[in-house]
Amino acid sequence: MSFAALAGQLAEVGRLCYARGWALGTSGNFSAVVGRTPLTLAITTSGVDKGVLEPGHIVEIDEHGRVVGGAGTPSAETTLHLAIVRSRGAGAVLHTHSIWSTILSDAAGDPGGGDGLAIDGYEMLKGLDGVRTHEHREWLPILENTQDWSAAVPRIEATLREHPEVHGFLIRRHGLYTWGRDLAEARRQVEVFEFLFEVLGRNRGATWQP
Amino acid sequence: MSFAALAGQLAEVGRLCYARGWALGTSGNFSAVVGRTPLTLAITTSGVDKGVLEPGHIVEIDEHGRVVGGAGTPSAETTLHLAIVRSRGAGAVLHTHSIWSTILSDAAGDPGGGDGLAIDGYEMLKGLDGVRTHEHREWLPILENTQDWSAAVPRIEATLREHPEVHGFLIRRHGLYTWGRDLAEARRQVEVFEFLFEVLGRNRGATWQP
Amino acid sequence: MSFAALAGQLAEVGRLCYARGWALGTSGNFSAVVGRTPLTLAITTSGVDKGVLEPGHIVEIDEHGRVVGGAGTPSAETTLHLAIVRSRGAGAVLHTHSIWSTILSDAAGDPGGGDGLAIDGYEMLKGLDGVRTHEHREWLPILENTQDWSAAVPRIEATLREHPEVHGFLIRRHGLYTWGRDLAEARRQVEVFEFLFEVLGRNRGATWQP
Amino acid sequence: MSFAALAGQLAEVGRLCYARGWALGTSGNFSAVVGRTPLTLAITTSGVDKGVLEPGHIVEIDEHGRVVGGAGTPSAETTLHLAIVRSRGAGAVLHTHSIWSTILSDAAGDPGGGDGLAIDGYEMLKGLDGVRTHEHREWLPILENTQDWSAAVPRIEATLREHPEVHGFLIRRHGLYTWGRDLAEARRQVEVFEFLFEVLGRNRGATWQP
Numbered sequence: 001m002s003f004a005a006l007a008g009q010l011a012e013v014g015r016l017c018y019a020r021g022w023a024l025g026t027s028g029n030f031s032a033v034v035g036r037t038p039l040t041l042a043i044t045t046s047g048v049d050k051g052v053l054e055p056g057h058i059v060e061i062d063e064h065g066r067v068v069g070g071a072g073t074p075s076a077e078t079t080l081h082l083a084i085v086r087s088r089g090a091g092a093v094l095h096t097h098s099i100w101s102t103i104l105s106d107a108a109g110d111p112g113g114g115d116g117l118a119i120d121g122y123e124m125l126k127g128l129d130g131v132r133t134h135e136h137r138e139w140l141p142i143l144e145n146t147q148d149w150s151a152a153v154p155r156i157e158a159t160l161r162e163h164p165e166v167h168g169f170l171i172r173r174h175g176l177y178t179w180g181r182d183l184a185e186a187r188r189q190v191e192v193f194e195f196l197f198e199v200l201g202r203n204r205g206a207t208w209q210p
Numbered sequence: 211m212s213f214a215a216l217a218g219q220l221a222e223v224g225r226l227c228y229a230r231g232w233a234l235g236t237s238g239n240f241s242a243v244v245g246r247t248p249l250t251l252a253i254t255t256s257g258v259d260k261g262v263l264e265p266g267h268i269v270e271i272d273e274h275g276r277v278v279g280g281a282g283t284p285s286a287e288t289t290l291h292l293a294i295v296r297s298r299g300a301g302a303v304l305h306t307h308s309i310w311s312t313i314l315s316d317a318a319g320d321p322g323g324g325d326g327l328a329i330d331g332y333e334m335l336k337g338l339d340g341v342r343t344h345e346h347r348e349w350l351p352i353l354e355n356t357q358d359w360s361a362a363v364p365r366i367e368a369t370l371r372e373h374p375e376v377h378g379f380l381i382r383r384h385g386l387y388t389w390g391r392d393l394a395e396a397r398r399q400v401e402v403f404e405f406l407f408e409v410l411g412r413n414r415g416a417t418w419q420p
Numbered sequence: 421m422s423f424a425a426l427a428g429q430l431a432e433v434g435r436l437c438y439a440r441g442w443a444l445g446t447s448g449n450f451s452a453v454v455g456r457t458p459l460t461l462a463i464t465t466s467g468v469d470k471g472v473l474e475p476g477h478i479v480e481i482d483e484h485g486r487v488v489g490g491a492g493t494p495s496a497e498t499t500l501h502l503a504i505v506r507s508r509g510a511g512a513v514l515h516t517h518s519i520w521s522t523i524l525s526d527a528a529g530d531p532g533g534g535d536g537l538a539i540d541g542y543e544m545l546k547g548l549d550g551v552r553t554h555e556h557r558e559w560l561p562i563l564e565n566t567q568d569w570s571a572a573v574p575r576i577e578a579t580l581r582e583h584p585e586v587h588g589f590l591i592r593r594h595g596l597y598t599w600g601r602d603l604a605e606a607r608r609q610v611e612v613f614e615f616l617f618e619v620l621g622r623n624r625g626a627t628w629q630p
Numbered sequence: 631m632s633f634a635a636l637a638g639q640l641a642e643v644g645r646l647c648y649a650r651g652w653a654l655g656t657s658g659n660f661s662a663v664v665g666r667t668p669l670t671l672a673i674t675t676s677g678v679d680k681g682v683l684e685p686g687h688i689v690e691i692d693e694h695g696r697v698v699g700g701a702g703t704p705s706a707e708t709t710l711h712l713a714i715v716r717s718r719g720a721g722a723v724l725h726t727h728s729i730w731s732t733i734l735s736d737a738a739g740d741p742g743g744g745d746g747l748a749i750d751g752y753e754m755l756k757g758l759d760g761v762r763t764h765e766h767r768e769w770l771p772i773l774e775n776t777q778d779w780s781a782a783v784p785r786i787e788a789t790l791r792e793h794p795e796v797h798g799f800l801i802r803r804h805g806l807y808t809w810g811r812d813l814a815e816a817r818r819q820v821e822v823f824e825f826l827f828e829v830l831g832r833n834r835g836a837t838w839q840p
Binding site: 021024025026027049051097099100102103106145147171173174175201 | 646751752753754757762763764814817818819821822824825828829832833
């Protein structure tokens with residue numbers, strides 16, 4: 001698909017995420033692979049209001065994050081997108097920043113094996129790529145937040161290598177990253193995870209009173 | 211009503227449920243009876259994003275679930291739709307997959323007589339077919355989730371036979387099924403149940419502080 | 421204002437309330453005074469989906485609730501609307517049926533003086549007719565639900581007489597009634613009350629953790 | 631930018647805030663600087679429904695709050711807007727009145743140094759002007775509500791002087807004030823704060839259960 005076509009689709013995904021409250025205050029960033037040899041990505045520019053995201057807010061970058069098409073500064077988290085595309089062979093990477101992912105990334109913990117959020121037994125999990133039954137346990141690593149993503153890339157690549165089965169990860173108090181073969185799959189996984197975060201989040205502390 | 215007309219209405223119901231957050235991530239499926247002799251159903255195809263549901267995403271199937279009109283694979287839960295149409299004489303069957311139905315299907319239990327969710331004393335219950343007073347106790351069976359609906363059909367038909375008064379049921383961590391004489395009635399019942407689930411869900415664990 | 425104009429405005433109010441989730445499943449009913457001598461009201465008909473409310477779903481009734489214009493059965497709660505118009509001289513009466521009003525009407529109680537919900541100290545209270553400061557205590561009577569509103573009218577008229585200062589009341593597990601000189605004022609009061617119900621409802625059981 | 635252009639933008643911001651539930655029941659008021667010498671502001675008029683806010687509902691005022699363009703009574707909180715513009719050199723001032731800001735302004739307290747709400751460690755904080763890292767502690771003063779804003783202005787100016795770093799403040803049970811160099815920045819900060827209020831509010835009293 002051409003850069004122009006992907007830019008249009010990314011803009012639409014951005015407006016949708018904004019409407020749902022998953023990309024308020026210029027948060028969130030979204031990318032899709034334009035070509036593989038050499039690698040180029042369409043990616044949102046920095047500081048744009050996602051509620052009025054237009055194709056003109058999307059730039060094309062090369063594998064080093066340099067702008068090769070369009071005008072603007074690519075997202076500050078561009079290196080993260082490139083790392084995910086390389087590690088996973090993803091065709092699209094979406095980062096949302098919702099209320100519930102922020103809350104859960106902060107509250108959850110896994111005493112035994114590094115921080116992470118486990119979700120299991122829900123039908124909705126079947127919306128994740130390759131999951132065929134609700135009897136599935138999805139585990140999302142929780143990475144510490146940073147302002148230097150270039151320096152953090154080796155850590156993220158190591159996490160993705162150690163956990164080849166994961167469909168996404170959380171950044172502490174910063175939201176969700178997920179990806180897919182194409183934008184439609186990545187977007188579906190955003191909805192799946194955001195739904196499940198809300199289920200888990202609303203369940204916290206509540207006990208049933210018949 | 212013709213298949214084409216019902217397909218248009220099902221698409222509209224799907225987009226509405228998506229907008230309310232009751233059919234995210236390609237979840238949810240919806241059907242309506244086209245003819246009785248022989249039985250044919252208009253039903254959503256598998257894996258479609260309900261936010262952009264169009265009549266072209268609806269197929270017509272016969273009583274064995276075989277496609278007889280339109281193109282696509284009918285929902286994996288087609289046998290469930292057919293079982294409900296046969297058991298209840300329903301004209302439309304709607305399956306939503308909301309946050310609150312997922313939570314309540316998991317948390318609720320009825321120690322005395324099988325799992326289920328009881329709702330009583332609410333005015334909103336009068337939105338259910340045949341209910342004339344708020345002094346009504348609705349009880350929704352909770353069925354275990356499965357990936358083999360064909361095998362589960364006898365169990366569901368037995369549940370519907372044993373409880374002829376129910377207007378819907380929950381599937382564990384998977385959402386709501388309800389039905390009606392026509393799409394309008396089924397859709398109204400979806401709204402009634404989703405409203406009541408949210409009331410019950412938000413009441414969990416909360417005590418009033420005057 | 422003419423019946424036709426009021427019917428158009430009532431339809432718009434209905435669609436707005438539906439969109440906010442305050443009139444799901446055909447719940448809610450809305451009226452406005454067309455003429456005073458003799459008294460005639462424009463009022464929603466029974467069982468209509470408020471999401472697609474059109475002027476054709478509104479009828480004109482006389483002081484006895486008889487249809488004198490348009491086609492359809494007026495709301496089952498017509499006698500309640502007429503009683504409020506007579507007791508208060510209201511120009512418009514709105515009944516919404518939201519999640520939070522349902523929850524609060526059930527949970528709240530006032531051991532000392534009959535059931536009711538007190539709200540005080542909020543700036544938003546100034547959106548109620550005649551309230552000029554946030555240092556105001558609004559008290560909403562909570563009436564028991566019934567299916568025979570004609571028989572309940574004397575009780576409601578007595579409550580309105582005893583509490584001339586109230587701007588609305590709750591019906592147990594059934595929602596809010598409020599009114600105003602005209603539709604704009606009544607609609608503003610719906611928003612004020614629904615906002616405050618949500619504030620009180622979300623505050624239940626929560627303690628601040630700095 | 632001309633008064634006409636700013637009036638159009640303010641109307642759009644108002645409708646957006648209404649849609650998000652941050653300006654129900656005629657609450658909320660919004661302004662932007664038209665000229666500096668002499669100072670003139672475009673500001674919303676009093677008692678207007680923000681869901682249908684139009685440029686005709688915006689007036690131009692001088693530094694004393696007198697109307698110099700358009701028709702209508704400027705917001706009762708006009709002196710507050712003028713004080714913020716003078717103290718901060720702001721180009722736009724937005725006051726929203728959301729559920730969560732109302733709740734948090736009431737519940738939060740800071741025993742050591744006057745009432746206020748602290749928010750720290752969230753990525754979303756980087757949406758505030760000049761904040762470059764999530765390792766930031768934002769503190770919002772909470773001011774007591776009043777019906778005499780002219781008399782309260784010295785207190786507010788003192789608070790802004792003592793805390794030159796703040797990006798907004800809360801009024802007890804009355805909502806948020808924030809500002810920016812222009813409307814786009816002020817609006818972004820509204821979204822940032824409302825997001826963070828919801829995160830903090832939903833976290834109250836909840837403990838994680840793995």
